[in-house]
Amino acid sequence: MLLSQRQHAKTYGKLKDALLGLISSLTAAIDARTRTPAGIANAWPESPSASASRWASRLLLSDIYLAGLLHDIGKIGIEDSVLRKPTKLTEAEFIHIKNIP
Numbered sequence: 865m866l867l868s869q870r871q872h873a874k875t876y877g878k879l880k881d882a883l884l885g886l887i888s889s890l891t892a893a894i895d896a897r898t899r900t901p902a903g904i905a906n907a908w909p910e911s912p913s914a915s916a917s918r919w920a921s922r923l924l925l926s927d928i929y930l931a932g933l934l935h936d937i938g939k940i941g942i943e944d945s946v947l948r949k950p951t952k953l954t955e956a957e958f959i960h961i962k963n964i965p
Contacts, residue, residue, distance in 0.1 A: 887933045894936045897947060938964060 891914075939947060941964040946957045953961070 887930065890937065890940075891933050894939050897939060897944065 895914075942961060946953065946960060949957070
């Protein structure tokens with residue numbers, strides 16, 4: 865029974881590591897799309913996803929840590945022209961964002 869429990873713990877650890885790797889890859893892709901336009905210095909010393917997850921991890925709440933990493937996941941479906949627009953969105957652009965599944 866102890867051997868089985870140990871094997872389950874190892875498997876859980878591997879799955880958790882794989883999940884965190886996948887989430888890190890997704891957030892890196894999101895953060896890369898949401899950088900400031902070329903020529904403008906980025907005011908963030910680290911990515912917004914990393915900052916949010918760092919604060920959550922300080923609270924030792926793994927669910928919030930994962931939420932911090934994934935909080936911008938919806939940006940993947942937004943067109944770059946809308947996502948990086950420095951001015952207020954038009955009505956059509958706002959509708960585009962509201963209709964992202």
